Amino acid sequence: MENDASQIEQGTPSRRPRVRRRVLIASVAGCAVLGGLLTLLWGPGGTRAPGPAPGSQALTAVTTGVPAALPELAVLIDEREAHLRTHPRDAKAWAVLGAAYVEQGRRTAQPENYPKAERALRMSLRVRSKNAAALDGMAALANARRDFLAARTWGEAALALDRKRWTTYPQLIDAYTGLGDHKAAKRTLERLLELNSGPAVRARAAAVYRDRGRREDAAAALSDAAAAAQAPAERAAYLERAGQLAWERGDLGVALRYFQEAVRLDPDQRAALAGQGRTLAALGRTTEALNAYRVALAKQPRPEYALELGELYESLGLGQAARVQYDLLRERVARAASAGVDEELVLGLFEADHGDAASAVRRLRAEWRRQPGIAVADALGWALHRAGKDEEALKFARVATDRERGGKVRSALYAYHRGMIERELGMVWPARRHLQEALRINPYFSPVRVPVAEAVLRGLGEPPAVGVPEADAKAGRE
Secondary structure, eight states: OTTHHHHHTTTOOOOOOOOOOOOOOOSSSSEEEETTEEEESBOGGGOBOOOOOTTHHHHHHHHHTOOOOHHHHHHHHHHHHHHHHHOTTOHHHHHHHHHHHHHHHHHHTOTTHHHHHHHHHHHHHHHOSSOHHHHHHHHHHHHHTTOHHHHHHHHHHHHHHOTTOTTHHHHHHHHHHHTTOHHHHHHHHHHHHHHOOSHHHHHHHHHHHHHTTOHHHHHHHHHHHHHHOOSHHHHHHHHHHHHHHHHHTTOHHHHHHHHHHHHHHOTTOHHHHHHHHHHHHHTTOHHHHHHHHHHHHHHSOOHHHHHHHHHHHHHTTOHHHHHHHHHHHHHHHHHHHHTTOOOHHHHHHHHHHHSOHHHHHHHHHHHHHHOOOHHHHHHHHHHHHHTTOHHHHHHHHHHHHOGGGTOOSOOHHHHHHHHHHHHHTTOHHHHHHHHHHHHHHOTTSOTTHHHHHHHHHHHHOOOOOOOOOHHHHHHHHO
16 A cells, blocks of 8 residues: 555656745734634734645635635645655545545546546545545545436435535535436435535535526525635635526626636636636627637636537637537547546537437437436437437426426526427427527527527517407407
8 A cells, every 4th residue: 555645646756845834914804714714814912823834725625515726726635645655544634635636627627637536535445434524525526427326325325424414415416416306405405504504505505596496596595605705716616606697597797797706716717717708709799708718628628618619619600610629529528438427418419419419319318317317308308309309309308397397497598499399399389488488598598599599489470469359458448
């Protein structure tokens, strides 16, 4: 076990961090909360107390389930690796290292971090089998890889050891949501709120509220989370989610302000940069939108960003530039798969619209069997439509959109997909209703689909006017 820590880096030389002390100057009060720990800035007699050591904020973040800043994460990883070279039986340090790798992989979209995380977390469990922290980390890793069945298994194992460990519950909420078990997600959130009401919990509650169609509650919870956040990276993450909520309801000005503030607080908040690209494109500020997407992809090359940018190029008539992004999407999906990440959902959506619809159906059927979440139902329904199987497609579109069937999230894309399927089946009134609903939810939801929805609605025409009975007409005139 003497070379276990070096194996995590696969032979990469370690960098010993230069430990330095920081001094923070208070401008308003005598103390500030940083990384969940109260740090006194001014001591008795006017002397300044030292700031937190490098990596300490990331340590607090990864052990309490809140977003961490990338530079701090890098310092923390270096520190844990150096420590484990001389203390290879430290189960807690292995668990922290694994959690830090998961967070780094999530923030950078570099899937190579996930095998490193798995080795560290399994080493922690090997050193101490009854280890809730490592089980938590394995659940977070499985969620990051979109393996929701494994995330549920690891999370439930962690709860079996300690039912009051609140950091396990968010992992289970994500797992249950991915598996389409919204009742279990709701019950888990209720238990979580009994244990903790901090900003990370409020942000997680917002995600559940959003999935249940309670957008106002979701926005309020995120506002509270951002106000109570204790570090810039954490606050930026919650503002990015608030921006996404505003975007989903078509409130472009609010969305852009949230995204811009998130990037100001944390320049590594690339999801907010992609959000800026999305919003600026809707505002007609195309050059700025393209630049925002390019920067986001350079630092966080997520396949869905490549798909969005490709479709933006397509809407501008730039087919070759779009194909470059689609090639990047395929490359990123393959790279992610080699690290155990399931990107079948985004690949299926891409193939349905821009590639092989039959391949999309095969992929998404398999995904539905593994983890039948609402997003997969929508994607599979759309792939079936594109493959010419509209009657079966409508069954899945209804799962994604019918409140009674669990599809409570208000999504313009889901409504659009259902409307287009219904139109192909000759269901004129339902098609008109769902296409109109898509444009009401968010009139800017896609640069390529909005013009299609508008054109189809014009082709469907207006519903026939219903005659007013003569007696009622006379009463109205009187």
